């Protein structure tokens with residue numbers, strides 16, 4: 574694994590253990606070249622997913638973008654980290670076991686909304702209001718950037 578700080582290819586694993594969701598392994602890594610420390614996660618991937626956009630374009634599914642949008646929607650909500658991780662893993666597992674490698678972007682949004690609705694109404698409304706305004710919800714980057722957390726200074 575290449576060091577994210579200096580680009581050195583020869584980094585060492587210091588520690589490996591199951592992450593809290595028990596579907597991934599967390600590895601602490603160390604770079605002997607620059608002394609940098611970083612963490613990687615290894616998880617089972619049942620298949621490579623491709624997102625099918627409504628304009629017909631295909632794009633590799635990016636788990637981290639999906640996670641980010643869900644975490645933003647759940648920000649400051651009384652949902653434990655572990656539960657959130659579980660939900661995200663469950664979502665991905667559902668997508669992976671659908672029997673299709675191409676998943677319409679719309680379907681992903683619907684599955685996320687359904688899952689959020691089950692655990693937190695406020696998060697669901699946050700996600701859904703942005704999602705529904707965002708026609709076709711095609712460009713997930715743009716979508717995530719519109720789903721900004723509200724900064725509430727007096728909190």
Ligand SMILES: [Zn+2]
Pocket residue numbers: 576577578579580581604605606607608609
């Ligand atoms: Zn380094």
